[in-house]
Amino acid sequence: MSGSSGAASSAAPSFRVWALGGIPEVRAGDDLAKLIAAAEPGLVDGDVLLVTSKIVSKAEGRIVEAADREAAIDAETVRVVARRGPLRIVENRQGLVMAAAGVDASNTPAGTVLLLPEDPDASARAVRDGLRDALGVDVGVVVTDTFGRPWRNGLTDVAIGAAGVRVLDDLRGGTDAHGNPLSATVVATADELAAAGDLVKGKAEGLPVAVVRGLSHVVASDDEPGARQLVRSAADDMFRLGTSEAVREAVTLRRTVREFSDEPVDPGAVRRAVAAAVTAPAPHHTTPWRFVLLESAESRTRLLDAMREAWIEDLRRDGKSEESIAKRVRRGDVLRNAPYLVVPCLVMDGSHTYGDERRDTAEREMFVVAAGAGVQNFLVALAGERLGSAWVSSTMFCRPVVREVLSLPSSWDPLGAVAVGHAVGVARERAVREAEAFLTVR
Incomplete structure (x- = not known):
């Protein structure tokens, strides 16, 4: 040539x-x-x-023995630059920024990798x-x-x-x-x-x-x-950190997804999202978040069946017709259609009790706000992993049922449920919201 x-x-x-x-x-x-x-x-x-x-x-x-290629990548990694699902772009020990630290499992005997x-x-x-x-x-x-x-x-x-x-x-x-x-x-x-x-x-x-x-x-x-x-x-390196750009991109990607494919969810991606969630601010140096991961179909079905029965009973007490109840239950199937569920919970460990209704109410509100910040971090991190999500409030209306089915402590208050999965189709363009419309300057 x-x-x-x-x-x-x-x-x-x-x-x-x-x-x-x-x-x-x-x-x-x-x-x-x-x-x-x-x-x-x-x-x-x-x-x-x-x-x-x-x-x-x-x-x-x-050539090294490595039944787990991910562990070999960890050993060769100095810094994770970017990650999406199982793919990692890292800086390796040679100073090179590349996929998987250059660890290669091709053209090498089974059970080994090439560094x-x-x-x-x-x-x-x-x-x-x-x-x-x-x-x-x-x-x-x-x-x-x-x-x-x-x-x-x-x-x-x-x-x-x-x-x-x-x-x-x-x-x-x-x-x-x-x-x-x-x-x-x-x-x-x-x-x-x-x-x-x-x-x-x-x-x-x-x-x-x-x-x-x-x-x-x-x-x-x-x-x-x-x-x-x-x-x-x-x-x-102008892009070494890229923090603000990455956060803005993930926030933009975060949408409520109501239709999921059958593609399984990487549990590691969910755990990384939880790691981001628990960096949210919280009062009194507390950690008011807990995330219950429903990874098995059996656990999801058992919870959703119990919640549906409780919801139907509530609707009947409200005097709703059976036809109306059936329509509402169908609309609530976003959780049932998701391949992975997460139930975020609020815990009040470390909260102060003042014996004054106004101050005690404000104390709880502080913890609720912190828990909400954690859930927002979680949703944004899922979007960064290219996972769709829908935060549904349903578990808040039947907390005793959720605690019983999932064997949770009585002090854990479920804050809805997050459906997680790979979205079907392309999300519609988000309506533009001008920041000025939400500002008051004094």
């Missing part, structure tokens, strides 16, 4: 890139440089070798030095891995390690073809090389090494900084 820029002519810049065949299955302890040299790559000075990180990891014995090289730049240096010793050539080496990108669909290879390659081409201070100054142009040359190699290596062809020829100007001395130079520092 070749590439060019400018008008087609003999003087136009060009390069060649091809995949190198003949690399055997790599095992722990193998010398990659010797394996590559044995494949008779025909390397010359100025070539760039692109090596898939997977074979580097195998040679370095980075990224401990120091990809050092791995690249070892291959470069080994090829110099074996073949007498001065080549650049780039260790590549597959990344997704924010705001872009699809995957591409990028450089995670490099040796003897100018990984960045800083054009700042120069001018473009029209004489305009270049003030922010720094080209990620090593990433461009990695992507070019991926075009010929492919993802499933068993060709883990590629060679680029014709770009000798990117090959540099041994003391050239490695691919670590490509990792943006925390101080320069």
